[in-house]
Amino acid sequence: MYIYDEIDQQLIDDRVRQFRDQTNRYLAGELSEDDFRPLRLQNGLYVQRHAPMLRVAVPYGVLNSKQVRKLAHIARTYDRGYGHFTTRQNIQYNWPDLAKVPDILEELATVQMHAIQTSGNCVRNFTADQFAGVAADEVIDPRPYAEIMRQWFTFHPEFAYLPRKFKMALSGSTGDRAAIYVHDIGVQLYPAADGTVLADVIVGGGLGRTPIVGSVIKKGLPWFDLLTYCDAVLRVYNRFGRRDNKYKARIKILVKALGPDTFGDMVDEEWKYLKDGPGRIPQAEFDRVNAHFQPKPYESFAGNDASFEAKKAENPAFARWVSRNVHPHKRAGYSAITFSLKGLGFAPGDITDAQLDKVADLADQYSFGEIRVSHEQNLILTDVKQSDLFALWEAAKELKLANPNIGLLTNMIACPGGDFCALANAKSIPIAEGIAQRFEDLDYLFDIGELDLNISGCMNSCGHHHIGHIGILGVDKNGSEWYQISLGGNQGMSAKGTPTSLGKVIGPSFAQDEVPAVIEKIIQTYLALRQDDERFIDSVQRLGIEPFKERVYAKAN
Amino acid sequence: MPKLIKNGQVLDDTSVILTDSEGNEVHEDGDAIVPLACWLEERHLLKERHTSVGVLLEGDAEPAELKDDLDFLKLIVINFPSFVDGRGYSIARLLRERYGFKGELRAVGDIQRDQLYYLARCGFDSFVIPDGKDADAALASFNDFSDSYQATVDRPVPLFSRRRNQSAN
Numbered sequence: 001m002y003i004y005d006e007i008d009q010q011l012i013d014d015r016v017r018q019f020r021d022q023t024n025r026y027l028a029g030e031l032s033e034d035d036f037r038p039l040r041l042q043n044g045l046y047v048q049r050h051a052p053m054l055r056v057a058v059p060y061g062v063l064n065s066k067q068v069r070k071l072a073h074i075a076r077t078y079d080r081g082y083g084h085f086t087t088r089q090n091i092q093y094n095w096p097d098l099a100k101v102p103d104i105l106e107e108l109a110t111v112q113m114h115a116i117q118t119s120g121n122c123v124r125n126f127t128a129d130q131f132a133g134v135a136a137d138e139v140i141d142p143r144p145y146a147e148i149m150r151q152w153f154t155f156h157p158e159f160a161y162l163p164r165k166f167k168m169a170l171s172g173s174t175g176d177r178a179a180i181y182v183h184d185i186g187v188q189l190y191p192a193a194d195g196t197v198l199a200d201v202i203v204g205g206g207l208g209r210t211p212i213v214g215s216v217i218k219k220g221l222p223w224f225d226l227l228t229y230c231d232a233v234l235r236v237y238n239r240f241g242r243r244d245n246k247y248k249a250r251i252k253i254l255v256k257a258l259g260p261d262t263f264g265d266m267v268d269e270e271w272k273y274l275k276d277g278p279g280r281i282p283q284a285e286f287d288r289v290n291a292h293f294q295p296k297p298y299e300s301f302a303g304n305d306a307s308f309e310a311k312k313a314e315n316p317a318f319a320r321w322v323s324r325n326v327h328p329h330k331r332a333g334y335s336a337i338t339f340s341l342k343g344l345g346f347a348p349g350d351i352t353d354a355q356l357d358k359v360a361d362l363a364d365q366y367s368f369g370e371i372r373v374s375h376e377q378n379l380i381l382t383d384v385k386q387s388d389l390f391a392l393w394e395a396a397k398e399l400k401l402a403n404p405n406i407g408l409l410t411n412m413i414a415c416p417g418g419d420f421c422a423l424a425n426a427k428s429i430p431i432a433e434g435i436a437q438r439f440e441d442l443d444y445l446f447d448i449g450e451l452d453l454n455i456s457g458c459m460n461s462c463g464h465h466h467i468g469h470i471g472i473l474g475v476d477k478n479g480s481e482w483y484q485i486s487l488g489g490n491q492g493m494s495a496k497g498t499p500t501s502l503g504k505v506i507g508p509s510f511a512q513d514e515v516p517a518v519i520e521k522i523i524q525t526y527l528a529l530r531q532d533d534e535r536f537i538d539s540v541q542r543l544g545i546e547p548f549k550e551r552v553y554a555k556a557n
Numbered sequence: 558m559p560k561l562i563k564n565g566q567v568l569d570d571t572s573v574i575l576t577d578s579e580g581n582e583v584h585e586d587g588d589a590i591v592p593l594a595c596w597l598e599e600r601h602l603l604k605e606r607h608t609s610v611g612v613l614l615e616g617d618a619e620p621a622e623l624k625d626d627l628d629f630l631k632l633i634v635i636n637f638p639s640f641v642d643g644r645g646y647s648i649a650r651l652l653r654e655r656y657g658f659k660g661e662l663r664a665v666g667d668i669q670r671d672q673l674y675y676l677a678r679c680g681f682d683s684f685v686i687p688d689g690k691d692a693d694a695a696l697a698s699f700n701d702f703s704d705s706y707q708a709t710v711d712r713p714v715p716l717f718s719r720r721r722n723q724s725a726n
């Protein structure tokens with residue numbers, strides 16, 4: 001992973017000092033609430049239901065064990081012993097004391113971490129494929145590009161006060177695991193015939209109140225133009241994006257109003273003046289950054305490990321875990337594994353300080369000390385020898401992180417909802433819990449097969465409900481909490497070639513205690529109507545939502 | 558009286574912003590500032606009668622409209638109706654980097670000390686600190702950061718190119 005040099009370190013130290021001063025001025029009454037708000041937000045500090053909430057950046061989801069131990073320490077010392085991983089690959093703390101936040105930032109800075117631009121109307125944390133660098137279907141490793149872009153947009157003086165927040169994601173695989181079509185800017189990297197790296201740039205996607213699938217506005221952009229081109233996009237947005245209405249302020253609204261072609265022309269006009277300027281990425285810089293992302297010192301294996309195959313044959317529970325939580329790797333004899341942060345008794349994405357410490361130990365022992373965060377709110381070890389998988393599985397079981405549900409219905413994405421979030425219309429966590437209970441039976445879960453279920457507590461869509469195969473949205477009806485169900489959303493190009501799509505609402509919403517049964521009916525409809533080994537999403541796309549709607553509302557009436 | 562920070566010094570801001578579109582009221586001492594629309598209408602008259610006129614731009618202004626006047630103008634003022642309205646940063650860079658404006662570029666309006674570092678990097682070199690804010694204390698904010706990653710007006714060579722030169726030595 002990228003290791004800071006002295007200047008990178010100096011900059012985050014500068015930031016800690018700056019934020020300590022801002023916090024002191026606020027606490028001393030020299031800085032008003034209104035003036036402090038944008039400043040604290042650009043440091044990931046929200047004021048929430050119970051306490052401030054601090055969102056710590058995990059750039060493109062990559063962590064080392066030392067950092068994870070620090071996150072555990074912060075959970076223990078400054079919070080209530082746990083943290084919450086988010087769909088933007090970050091971690092949130094729900095109970096810090098505002099006056100202590102500068103101390104937390106100072107501790108984070110000692111392990112090259114920070115909360116810079118994790119919220120506010122500025123360029124947010126870059127997200128990327130959680131299997132970057134190791135995925136079997138990867139064509140270009142997005143990490144060095146993400147790191148170069150991360151640096152460029154950190155403290156970017158022109159774009160700190162945008163009309164609205166700005167999110168970018170990168171993918172370099174044939175399967176899109178970074179949801180690049182629902183970001184303000186999505187970048188798809190691929191090699192040209194001559195081996196040079198090109199990018200397709202997707203602009204104007206997003207969820208929230210107005211969900212939109214982004215448009216490709218630039219095809220085949222040379223990699224060294226990524227910064228100048230994104231600067232041009234951001235400048236057009238900064239100047240012409242709407243500022244009169246916060247619900248219409250995202251770049252997607254501007255792109256939609258102008259049309260992607262016109263918007264693309266405006267960007268090209270702007271880019272003309274920037275492309276050959278100082279922002280063009282020098283090869284030497286790419287090489288410097290890329291040196292941090294070299295393949296690990298792998299051992300050589302001819303093929304699959306024999307003991308691994310034998311263990312699978314003799315232990316069905318292990319085989320089941322392997323089938324869901326172990327992922328193909330570029331290197332023979334290696335795999336990536338997912339620790340599931342989804343199970344009964346805790347909120348999706350939650351993890352305790354003790355678990356974090358143990359995950360760090362396991363990463364040191366089995367995976368070169370590196371840990372990834374997925375936008376599905378799970379943790380990943382990317383470089384595990386197949387001969388170690390059994391031992392790792394047993395350790396994960398002890399930690400209660402071995403739920404074999406990756407890609408299945410209970411691997412739900414859920415936002416913190418009404419239990420923590422001041423913006424919520426409804427709770428998310430009890431809904432997730434109710435569904436997890438209903439679908440506890442593993443055989444049933446495996447029979448249902450691949451399915452993304454996403455839950456948001458309000459229209460802001462932090463839980464990505466629009467792009468869940470099944471989406472659940474908390475809505476407010478006369479002051480009480482209801483849930484709207486949508487079907488047919490899809491987060492990104494899968495190996496099976498299903499493009500990004502937005503779910504369709506099936507009809508009137510439901511009370512909290514009805515939701516698990518409604519999901520059950522949807523699943524039964526699917527099981528009755530599916531053809532061969534058709535996945536849920538493919539059945540919904542073939543059949544439309546009508547048959548599901550009929551079954552769900554038939555009994556309710 | 559609001560304070561003006563210029564060349565690292567805190568001064569009283571005595572400038573007058575005229576909103577009269579006739580442009581006739583401009584003081585002979587050259588301290589007056591006229592809105593862009595007034596400048597565009599009365600440009601010839603103003604040029605004839607005054608050696609120094611400032612033009613005031615709002616966030617929705619198109620800086621290209623001043624392209625041909627930049628040699629004459631010694632002062633361009635950009636207004637920030639709210640400190641979270643960041644359009645002025647882009648306009649400043651366009652004036653400096655694309656159109657080559659060399660005169661004084663001033664930020665007025667809702668200017669907080671916590672924006673000064675970024676404003677300076679986008680090419681502003683004077684700042685009107687609103688009444689009631691401590692302009693002397695604000696001076697410290699110009700040193701919020703010791704370096705920066707991007708190519709900007711005040712430091713046109715981005716960090717990656719400076720790093721490269723270092724390692725080449």
Ligand code: HEM
Nearest residue numbers: 086087088182206207208209415416420421423460461462
């Ligand atoms: C508890 C505090 C939180 C607050 C106050 C909050 C606030 C918001 C708001 C206001 C939006 C709407 C943005 C828009 O205008 O489109 C939003 C969207 C979003 N938030 Fe959060 N959020 C919170 C927690 C989270 C968490 C926990 C996650 C990850 C699990 C998250 C990730 C996202 C994502 C992915 C979106 C959709 C982005 C898009 O429009 O493309 N947020 N959030």
Ligand code: SF4
Nearest residue numbers: 415421424457458462
């Ligand atoms: S979707 Fe709504 S309820 Fe959930 S975290 Fe986001 S803002 Fe809060």
